[in-house]
Amino acid sequence: xxxxxxxxxxxxxxxxxxxxxxxxxxxxxxxxxxxxxxxxxxxxxxxxxxxxxxxxxxxxxxxxxxxxxxxxxxxxxxxxxxxxxxxxxxxxxxxxxxxxxxxxxxxxxxxxxxxxxxxxxxxxxxxxxxxxxxxxxxxxxxxxxxxxxxxx
Amino acid sequence: xxxxxxxxxxxxxxxxxxxxxxxxxxxxxxxxxxxxxxxxxxxxxxxxxxxxxxxxxxxxxxxxxxxxxxxxxxxxxxxxxxxxxxxxxxxxxxxxxxxxxxxxxxxxxxxxxxxxxxxxxxxxxxxxxxxxxxxxxxxxxxxxxxxxxxxxxxxxxxxxxxxxxxxxxxxxxxxxxxxxxxxxxxxxxxxxxxxxxxxxxxxxxxxxxxxxxxxxxxxxxxxxxxxxxxxxxxxxxxxxxxxxxxxxxxxxxxxxxxxxxxxxxxxxxxxxxxxxxxxxxxxxxxxxxxxxxxxxxx
Numbered sequence: 001x002x003x004x005x006x007x008x009x010x011x012x013x014x015x016x017x018x019x020x021x022x023x024x025x026x027x028x029x030x031x032x033x034x035x036x037x038x039x040x041x042x043x044x045x046x047x048x049x050x051x052x053x054x055x056x057x058x059x060x061x062x063x064x065x066x067x068x069x070x071x072x073x074x075x076x077x078x079x080x081x082x083x084x085x086x087x088x089x090x091x092x093x094x095x096x097x098x099x100x101x102x103x104x105x106x107x108x109x110x111x112x113x114x115x116x117x118x119x120x121x122x123x124x125x126x127x128x129x130x131x132x133x134x135x136x137x138x139x140x141x142x143x144x145x146x147x148x149x150x151x152x
Numbered sequence: 153x154x155x156x157x158x159x160x161x162x163x164x165x166x167x168x169x170x171x172x173x174x175x176x177x178x179x180x181x182x183x184x185x186x187x188x189x190x191x192x193x194x195x196x197x198x199x200x201x202x203x204x205x206x207x208x209x210x211x212x213x214x215x216x217x218x219x220x221x222x223x224x225x226x227x228x229x230x231x232x233x234x235x236x237x238x239x240x241x242x243x244x245x246x247x248x249x250x251x252x253x254x255x256x257x258x259x260x261x262x263x264x265x266x267x268x269x270x271x272x273x274x275x276x277x278x279x280x281x282x283x284x285x286x287x288x289x290x291x292x293x294x295x296x297x298x299x300x301x302x303x304x305x306x307x308x309x310x311x312x313x314x315x316x317x318x319x320x321x322x323x324x325x326x327x328x329x330x331x332x333x334x335x336x337x338x339x340x341x342x343x344x345x346x347x348x349x350x351x352x353x354x355x356x357x358x359x360x361x362x363x364x365x366x367x368x369x370x371x372x373x374x375x376x377x378x379x380x381x382x383x384x385x386x387x388x389x390x391x392x393x394x395x396x397x398x399x400x401x402x403x404x405x406x407x408x409x410x411x412x413x414x415x416x417x418x419x420x421x422x423x424x425x426x427x428x429x430x431x432x433x434x435x436x437x438x439x440x441x442x443x444x445x446x447x448x449x450x
Contacts, residue, residue, distance in 0.1 A: 070360060071360050074360070074362060078404070082435045092439065093195075093196065115263055116261075116263050117228060118228075119228040119258065119262070120228075120229075120261060121228075122195050122227065122228050124192065124195065124225075124228045125262075125263055127263050127320050128182070129180060130353055130356035130368075131356065132357040132358075133356070136357070136358055
């Protein structure tokens with residue numbers, strides 16, 4: 001009985017000792033995974049087309065709110081700039097939100113992406129932000145100028 | 153081995169040094185202390201948290217249990233956490249009581265009517281652990297009246313599984329957690345417990361000002377948690393239950409403060425618990441660690 005107990009404990013300790021290495025390996029692969037979805041990977045914008053028609057057709061209830069875009073910028077700096085960059089031009093982990101694909105997307109599509117995230121590609125769901133705040137973020141995104149073209 | 157503080161201090165220092173290279177980030181943290189909603193840590197971010205629980209104790213000494221929590225977003229669908237537990241029992245002693253390694257996996261890619269998250273945890277704690285991060289089996293107040301010197305002799309290796317269900321609608325979050333746990337040392341039966349939570353930000357629209365005291369920075373709610381017996385005697389008899397208002401204050405500086413007075417709902421429960429916590433999230437922790445471990449160059 002004591003022997004079985006000792007073996008069980010030894011197994012648990014071995015698994016516990018191995019876990020940091022498994023985690024470190026996963027972090028490294030997650031970094032590579034994230035890099036694939038970063039600024040230059042245009043396939044990430046295909047996610048926009050996945051918004052259901054009904055969701056894409058939703059109108060921004062705050063589109064006539066003159067403060068919505070500026071408040072949205074405050075929220076963007078707080079929650080999004082870390083990945084998408086200070087000016088939404090894309091960052092180490094996430095694509096530009098000033099790309100033509102995003103500019104052409106309907107407010108409903110952007111709201112749907114914010115709500116559902118793109119979990120497989122590293123973008124978390126943001127439904128924890130109340131709906132009005134997500135619409136304020138959409139107002140800001142729709143107010144962004146196009147991306148500056150990089151010199152050839 | 154478990155009582156030696158040195159490996160833990162080294163580990164803490166390593167985490168803090170790495171976190172110093174990462175940037176403080178600002179998230180919208182839930183106010184729950186026991187219950188979980190379905191939101192995971194942002195990928196690559198590390199949240200460092202400290203929590204305290206003060207509890208009154210009948211037929212024994214009141215105590216202050218505390219834990220440090222390191223919560224890392226490995227991916228957008230997997231969050232992993234390490235807990236280091238300790239406690240001070242008044243008129244007795246202060247001791248380290250063990251560690252926990254917790255994982256939460258998001259089961260569905262998108263938001264649904266109800267969002268399930270699978271939770272599993274391995275705990276290596278001693279019998280003096282009093283953080284009450286969950287209440288299970290036939291946990292009752294009198295368990296905590298045992299002197300530390302005696303209680304710490306009991307060593308537990310426990311596996312814990314939870315199904316976290318959560319929904320956010322019109323600003324309200326409602327969460328339900330079901331728990332099953334088994335102490336793998338000895339012939340202990342499976343034990344069960346639950347946690348329920350509901351919360352809402354004080355304002356749904358963000359204000360134009362950059363302010364610490366804006367209503368949208370506060371999230372208030374209530375949680376209820378307790379035990380459901382074990383495999384041999386499932387039910388509410390000889391179990392303890394608590395009801396606790398909760399409030400979180402998400403500061404623009406990246407800090408989150410939580411406060412929760414809790415009240416025992418039956419004679420098996422502590423009469424009063426006061427829990428509080430402070431947390432700070434650091435973005436870019438994963439990238440820093442990846443670089444140190446020889447990952448890609450930025």
